[in-house]
Amino acid sequence: MDANVRSSSGKQTKIQFDRRVLSKEERRRHALRGLAISWGIALATLPLPPIHWLTVPFFFFFGFYWSWKKYHETEHLIPFTFPCPECQKEVTVKAQVFHPLLSFVCPHCRYGLKLE
Ligand SMILES: [Zn+2]
Incomplete structure (x- = not known):
């Protein structure tokens, strides 16, 4: 180009x-990795009492957004x-x-x- x-x-x-x-398979893999990282952070901050009220819901929902964004990165x-x-x-x-x-x-x- x-x-x-x-x-x-x-x-x-x-x-x-x-x-x-x-390929669709690569995009799916990137999306799942994004979701796993975000949900992993949510789980890792679960035993931290004062901030887990913010981090767990934030990273739970951010995971959906991040995997959606990764899935639509086509090139x-x-x-x-x-x-x-x-x-x-x-x-x-x-x-x-x-x-x-x-x-x-x-x-x-x-x-x-x-x-x-
Ligand atoms: Zn230069």
């Missing part, structure tokens, strides 16, 4: 990257590198959930970079 990386000063570089569409970025439009040094983007308004910070010159 072709795209532009634009720095906060307006310079831009053309790059190529790829996305991976997650992941495949890691890629590109030359920073400001300093021309290589910037590596690691695997993460893809969304159309991704932004990064160049680790070398600290300019904000946006994927367009």
Whole structure:
């Protein structure tokens, strides 16, 4: 997929990257992991008397939201590198959930970079 990386000063570089569409099975696994982590925190805070009135119901319901959110994350970025439009040094983007308004910070010159 072709795209532009634009720095906060307006310079831009053309790059190529790829996305991976997650299978229904992977999305289900991510959703269940999110639910398990959230409910695990709820259970772990159960023996802590004053704060368990807040943490147990919060993490119980947050688990539903978190697993719903994880299930609807359909595309992941495949890691890629590109030359920073400001300093021309290589910037590596690691695997993460893809969304159309991704932004990064160049680790070398600290300019904000946006994927367009
Ligand atoms: Zn840079």
